[in-house]
Amino acid sequence: MIRQCQPQDINRIYFISNEAAKAYDGTIPADCYHQPYMPLDELEQEMKRMTFFGWEINGELVGVMGFEPVKDVILIRHAYVLPEWQRQGIGSKLLNHLKGLVTTSRLLVGTWADARWAIEFYERRGFSLLPDKDELLKTYWDIPQRQVETSVVLGMEVGIDS
Numbered sequence: 001m002i003r004q005c006q007p008q009d010i011n012r013i014y015f016i017s018n019e020a021a022k023a024y025d026g027t028i029p030a031d032c033y034h035q036p037y038m039p040l041d042e043l044e045q046e047m048k049r050m051t052f053f054g055w056e057i058n059g060e061l062v063g064v065m066g067f068e069p070v071k072d073v074i075l076i077r078h079a080y081v082l083p084e085w086q087r088q089g090i091g092s093k094l095l096n097h098l099k100g101l102v103t104t105s106r107l108l109v110g111t112w113a114d115a116r117w118a119i120e121f122y123e124r125r126g127f128s129l130l131p132d133k134d135e136l137l138k139t140y141w142d143i144p145q146r147q148v149e150t151s152v153v154l155g156m157e158v159g160i161d162s
């Protein structure tokens, strides 16, 4: 089941993020990958900026996704499912839940250009790669220039016909 994460979930979110992020090792540029991929103090700051939702199995979180309203858009941030639980629909359920909470006309997600599986995950769920990604990353994200260069942005228009 899906539930909103709380500050006391931080250690579990830290574990899930860093286990799932091992998928980036050897895939994204080497200077962009480090362990822990998401340091605890950085996660603490991120949890203040956004709301995390998690998928729980037997009372334990196994996947998380962040929902961050910024200006006139919503960003999907930090989507991570534990490796042993991947490709079983958990990421899709979290994404659908977040889509249902969107109050803006645009939902955006950024990921590494080399993370083909993540791009495919979003493309198969209604997102398209956006050509103005550098502009978008600078407007809506607060990330280093190197990450801007090595990332892509996918977007989805929501609630257009409602």
Ligand SMILES: CC(C)(COP(=O)(O)OP(=O)(O)OC[C@H]1O[C@@H](n2cnc3c(N)ncnc32)[C@H](O)[C@@H]1OP(=O)(O)O)[C@@H](O)C(=O)NCCC(=O)NCCS
Pocket: 020, 021, 023, 063, 078, 079, 080, 081, 082, 085, 086, 087, 088, 089, 090, 091, 092, 093, 109, 110, 111, 115, 117, 118, 120, 121, 124
């Ligand atoms: C991306 C991620 C959050 C998706 O969660 P999930 O629970 O695996 O997603 P679902 O089971 O709902 O959907 C799986 C789909 O995602 C894509 N996908 C996920 N992992 C994949 C992999 N290792 N190889 C290829 N495709 C993959 C495929 O399109 C797959 O569809 P398929 O199983 O029909 O081929 C999860 O795989 C993950 O944590 N990956 C590592 C970290 C990451 O890339 N995060 C994204 C940051 S934006």
